Amino acid sequence: MRPSLALLRTTTFRLALAQAGLVLSLVLALLAYVYFATVGELRRASDALADQEYALLERAYAEGGIRRLDQEVVERAASDSPFLYVLAENNGAVIAGDFQQLPVLPDNASDRVDFNFERAEGDDVTRGRARGRIGRLLNGPILLVARDLNDAAGISGRITRVLWTIAVFGIIISIAAGLIGAWFAARRVEALANTARDVMAGDMRRRAPVRGEGDEYDSLAESLNAMLDRLERLMHISRTAGDAIAHDLRSPLTRFRYKLEAALDTPPDTQADREALRKALEEADGLLDTFAAILKLARVEANASWRFERFDASAILQELIEFYEPAAEEQGRTLSGAVEPNLVIRGEPGLFTQAVSNLIENALKYTHAGGRVEVLASRRADGLIEVRVMDDGPGIAPADRDRAVERFVRLETARSTPGAGLGLSLVAAVARLHKGGLHLRDGLGDGEHRGLGAALVLPADATPAAAH
Amino acid sequence: MRVLLVEDDPDMAENVRASLTADGHVVDLAGDGELGQSIALEGGYDVIVLDRMLPKKHGVSVVKDLREQGVSTPVLILSALHDEDHRVEGLNAGANDYLGKPFSTRELLARVRALWHGRDRAVQTKLSVGDLEMDLLARTVKRSGKKLDLQPREFRLLEYLMRNAGHTVTRKMLLENVWDYHFDPQTNVIDVHISRLRSKIDREFGQSLLHTVRGSGYRLEA
Numbered sequence: 310m311r312p313s314l315a316l317l318r319t320t321t322f323r324l325a326l327a328q329a330g331l332v333l334s335l336v337l338a339l340l341a342y343v344y345f346a347t348v349g350e351l352r353r354a355s356d357a358l359a360d361q362e363y364a365l366l367e368r369a370y371a372e373g374g375i376r377r378l379d380q381e382v383v384e385r386a387a388s389d390s391p392f393l394y395v396l397a398e399n400n401g402a403v404i405a406g407d408f409q410q411l412p413v414l415p416d417n418a419s420d421r422v423d424f425n426f427e428r429a430e431g432d433d434v435t436r437g438r439a440r441g442r443i444g445r446l447l448n449g450p451i452l453l454v455a456r457d458l459n460d461a462a463g464i465s466g467r468i469t470r471v472l473w474t475i476a477v478f479g480i481i482i483s484i485a486a487g488l489i490g491a492w493f494a495a496r497r498v499e500a501l502a503n504t505a506r507d508v509m510a511g512d513m514r515r516r517a518p519v520r521g522e523g524d525e526y527d528s529l530a531e532s533l534n535a536m537l538d539r540l541e542r543l544m545h546i547s548r549t550a551g552d553a554i555a556h557d558l559r560s561p562l563t564r565f566r567y568k569l570e571a572a573l574d575t576p577p578d579t580q581a582d583r584e585a586l587r588k589a590l591e592e593a594d595g596l597l598d599t600f601a602a603i604l605k606l607a608r609v610e611a612n613a614s615w616r617f618e619r620f621d622a623s624a625i626l627q628e629l630i631e632f633y634e635p636a637a638e639e640q641g642r643t644l645s646g647a648v649e650p651n652l653v654i655r656g657e658p659g660l661f662t663q664a665v666s667n668l669i670e671n672a673l674k675y676t677h678a679g680g681r682v683e684v685l686a687s688r689r690a691d692g693l694i695e696v697r698v699m700d701d702g703p704g705i706a707p708a709d710r711d712r713a714v715e716r717f718v719r720l721e722t723a724r725s726t727p728g729a730g731l732g733l734s735l736v737a738a739v740a741r742l743h744k745g746g747l748h749l750r751d752g753l754g755d756g757e758h759r760g761l762g763a764a765l766v767l768p769a770d771a772t773p774a775a776a777h
Numbered sequence: 778m779r780v781l782l783v784e785d786d787p788d789m790a791e792n793v794r795a796s797l798t799a800d801g802h803v804v805d806l807a808g809d810g811e812l813g814q815s816i817a818l819e820g821g822y823d824v825i826v827l828d829r830m831l832p833k834k835h836g837v838s839v840v841k842d843l844r845e846q847g848v849s850t851p852v853l854i855l856s857a858l859h860d861e862d863h864r865v866e867g868l869n870a871g872a873n874d875y876l877g878k879p880f881s882t883r884e885l886l887a888r889v890r891a892l893w894h895g896r897d898r899a900v901q902t903k904l905s906v907g908d909l910e911m912d913l914l915a916r917t918v919k920r921s922g923k924k925l926d927l928q929p930r931e932f933r934l935l936e937y938l939m940r941n942a943g944h945t946v947t948r949k950m951l952l953e954n955v956w957d958y959h960f961d962p963q964t965n966v967i968d969v970h971i972s973r974l975r976s977k978i979d980r981e982f983g984q985s986l987l988h989t990v991r992g993s994g995y996r997l998e999a
Contacts, residue, residue, distance in 0.1 A: 587992075597879055600963065608860060616862055631930065632956060635969040659861035663960045670963050 320494075325487010329480045336476035340469065347468055353441065355456045356421065361390055362440045363454040370446050378450070379405050392454050393426075393439055399449030411451065413443060420444065422455070497526045501533060513541050554603070558596060565592040602731040609660065609738040619770050620658040622694060623650050625666060626686050633669050642676055644669070646684040649663040652694050655770040656743045665696060667732040668763045672700035675761065683753065688769060693745070696765040701754035704761040710749040736765060743767045778823035778893055779803045783813030783839070783853070785832050793826065796882045797889065809911055810834025817843055822850050823893045826885075829856035831866065837870045844871035851892040855880070861959060883947065883993045903941040907977060907986055907999030920982055930955070931974050938987065938997040947994035967990045971995055 364734025370378040382396045382405045395406035403410055413424045423440045504517040516537060517530035572585035609615075630646040637644035654661065665684075672682040682697050685697040714737040737747040745767035752760020780802045784790040787808075795805045805822075807813035810831035817839075825843075829836040840852050851873040856863060864875045874888055904911040908921045908972055918935060920926045927935065934955050938946060946968040952958045975987045988996045 584857070601877075605860065614862070616865070628930075632958075632970075633962075633964075633966060635973055636962075636964050636966040639969045640964075657861065659959055666958075666960065666962065672963065704886065 312704060320491075322487050322491035325490060327485060328487060329483040332479045332483050333476060336472065336479060340472045343468055343472060352440070355458075356442075357458055359454050363444070363452065366394075366452055366454065367444075367446060370450075370452075375404075378446075378452070382406055382452075386476065388617050392456055393441070395451075395453040397451040397453075399445075399451070401451065404450070406453070411453065412439075413453075413531070422453075424455070441581070453730070494526075498643060501526075501530060504530075504537075505531065508537060510748060513544065514536070528592060530586045558599065561592045561596050561599075565589050565596070568592070575657070599731075602735070604732055606735050606738055609735065609742055610617065615657045615660070615742065617656050618658065619653055619655050620661070621649050622654045622767075623659065623686065624651040625658060625662050626652075626684060626696065629646045629662065629665055630684055633666075633673065637673055637682065640673065641678040642673055643681040644673070644684070645681070646686075648684065649688060650684040652686055653770045654694060654767055657739075660739045661767075664736045664765060665698070666735050668696075668698035668765065671763070672698050672702070672761065675702035677702060677758075681753065689766075692768050692769055694769050696767075697762055698765075699752045699760060699762040701752060701758055701760040704752055704754065704759040706747055714747055733763070736763070740765055740767065779805070779821060780889065781805050781807065781813065781817055781822045781825045781850075783807045783810065783825065783831060783836070784828045785809060785830075787788075788826075789828075792882075793885065796886060797826075800886045800889075802889070808832075808835060810839045814839045814842060817848060817850065818846060820848070820850075824889050825850050825852045826889065827852055827854050827872070829854055829858060829863075837867055837872075840867070840872050841870040853885075853888055853892055855885075864959065883945070884949060887945045887947050887950060887994065888902075891941050891946065891950065894941060894944060899992075901940075904936065904942075906939050906942040906981075906997055907984065909939070909986055911936060918978075920978060925977055927977060931970075931977065934970060934974055935978065935997075938995065942997045942999075945990045945993050945996045950994070 366378060366381055367383045373380075379396060382394045384403065385392070386394045386407050393407040395408050396404045397406075397411050398404060401411050408426065408428060412426045413422050420443050421440075422443050423438070425438050428435050428437075438458045439455040439686060440458055441453060443453040443455075445451055447578065468613065483562060501517050504515055507515040516534045519527050519530045519534070521527065568585045568589045572582050572589075575581065626646065626648045630644060630648070634644045639749055669682065669684065676682055680701050683697075683699045685695075685699065689695050714733045733747070733749075740747045745765065748764045748766065750762040752762040754760035780797050782790060782793055782797070782804055784793060784806070785808050790806055790808070794806060794962055797804045803843065805816065807816050811833040812830065813825075813827065814834060827836045827839060831839070836854055836856070840854070843850075843852070852868045852871065853874045853876060854872045855876055855878060856867070857878045867875045873892055902913050904913065910919045911917070913936070916932065918927055918932065934951065937951065937954050949961070951967055952960075952962075971987065971989075975985075978988055979985045983999070986997055986999060988998060990996050
């Protein structure tokens with residue numbers, strides 16, 4: 310693609326052309342306005358003066374007859390009055406004035422006239438254009454009072470020329486600005502397009518240049534880069550998820566196989582065989598649980614057709630606390646709750662229940678003996694419903710919190726405890742499905758045992774409660 | 778009792794048939810939905826065990842048609858799809874229970890027995906097992922004439938055990954029927970609830986009624 314031609318096709322250049330057109334029509338409008346405001350005004354003023362002069366002479370004629378008028382015309386023509394005068398007989402023969410003969414003849418009693426004239430003064434012949442008033446006076450004589458238009462035409466001509474010059478420069482400048490803008494824009498868009506092409510070609514690390522000017526191209530580049538970061542992260546997650554699934558499934562499968570093989574290899578012993586089978590069954594159940602969790606997470610993440618309904622989250626939370634409380638007590642942990650009543654959510658109650666149950670089980674699992682877990686639920690000032698499950702266990706370091714909700718990520722501190730690392734991912738996925746979020750914070754403890762506070766934030770049901 | 782098993786996977790069908798037969802049931806087998814429906818219409822079965830994904834006719838449609846044609850035999854649907862919405866769809870079509878694959882044989886046997894046993898539970902207002910009595914209207918429980926003080930949830934747990942007296946109920950059945958939870962808690966939550974209930978109904982009395990069935994669940998029996 311030739312850059313010069315490409316430039317002409319850019320949106321910016323088209324905008325510049327449109328702008329040039331706009332400048333042109335604006336200048337034309339301005340011209341018209343200025344023309345009428347100046348030239349028109351000058352003409353009106355000169356017409357008024359001519360009328361005045363004509364009226365003056367008409368009065369002189371009325372008072373003193375033709376002699377007086379003749380005298381006036383001769384005096385005025387000789388003075389440096391701005392007017393041209395002609396006094397003629399009824400038949401058009403000039404009596405006195407600036408011309409040897411009438412340049413125009415009156416049609417009616419009194420007329421406004423525009424005419425070209427030629428005047429000889431010695432050897433010089435001046436040509437010009439004049440505008441004035443011509444009329445027949447009482448008893449026949451013809452009087453012409455006109456003004457040489459050369460002065461007025463000079464002023465308006467200058468104004469017109471200046472305006473045209475401005476228009477031409479304006480158009481040239483706006484086209485040039487358009488071309489330069491188009492060139493810059495094309496260069497920056499081309500840089501973004503190059504980045505996208507490089508990424509498509511496989512260079513996931515490539516990023517669009519950001520100039521730091523904070524303009525819309527920078528903002529576009531930043532968005533593109535953020536998208537690429539996210540993509541790279543997702544690719545990384547799916548790669549590591551594959552590894553994690555392989556790891557999570559390979560170990561129990563290996564143990565499963567080993568137990569069956571060992572049972573087969575040793576001499577038949579009913580008691581030992583049964584024990585081996587029982588253990589193999591346990592491993593198989595564990596594997597099936599992992600599969601079920603993966604499938605469920607996939608289904609929640611795929612945002613499949615879940616049937617949403619209004620439900621009382623407070624009641625569900627209260628029941629969950631009652632459900633887990635005896636087991637927690639048995640394990641030497643304290644589970645307590647403070648749940649605000651009538652927290653109504655629109656969503657899938659089964660998934661909500663499971664999400665909170667995951668948080669409670671997680672908290673119980675990572676809390677040391679003698680520790681405590683609290684379930685708090687309330688409506689926040691911004692209207693969202695927040696369910697917090699707080700523990701006083703080891704917690705998760707702030708830097709690791711984002712990763713903790715990713716699929717299959719098991720943090721170092723959690724390696725020793727069982728679980729496929731899917732619990733928090735499912736909670737986060739359920740939160741996203743309900744247009745909410747899962748936020749990990751500090752819990753009940755402090756210092757090394759800062760605890761974990763998992764906050765499930767969901768929008769409250771906005772539809773008005775059914776009438777009772 | 779007579780069980781109609783509708784299942785298209787031959788291995789699966791043979792395993793289930795063998796387990797049901799070993800548990801003392803007489804089992805007839807149908808390999809697709811249409812055949813299963815026409816055999817079920819002939820009647821004479823106590824329980825129908827129906828796979829969800831069947832050739833020729835979908836399991837959920839089979840239940841729906843059977844119910845429309847007046848067949849009230851309890852139906853247990855087996856399915857690899859056991860998320861909330863699938864389960865609700867199956868139950869709404871008229872199935873009595875829904876069991877996700879894979880399942881343990883014990884789970885299946887316990888549920889088949891519970892279905893058959895619970896056919897006419899709705900008309901009962903009083904339940905009794907040995908000297909343990911439950912009045913469903915007055916919401917009271919007595920043992921040997923002595924009134925026992927139970928929490929509402931404990932009452933429902935005991936009610937479910939009493940309705941299935943003499944039969945093993947699994948932890949999963951208790952979770953689904955008493956709490957309406959359809960996930961597996963990682964911890965021994967159910968066992969602790971049972972032991973609390975046991976301390977209320979058994980501790981002061983000579984004979985234990987609530988038994989643990991190792992590897993399966995619990996059984997209430999005099």
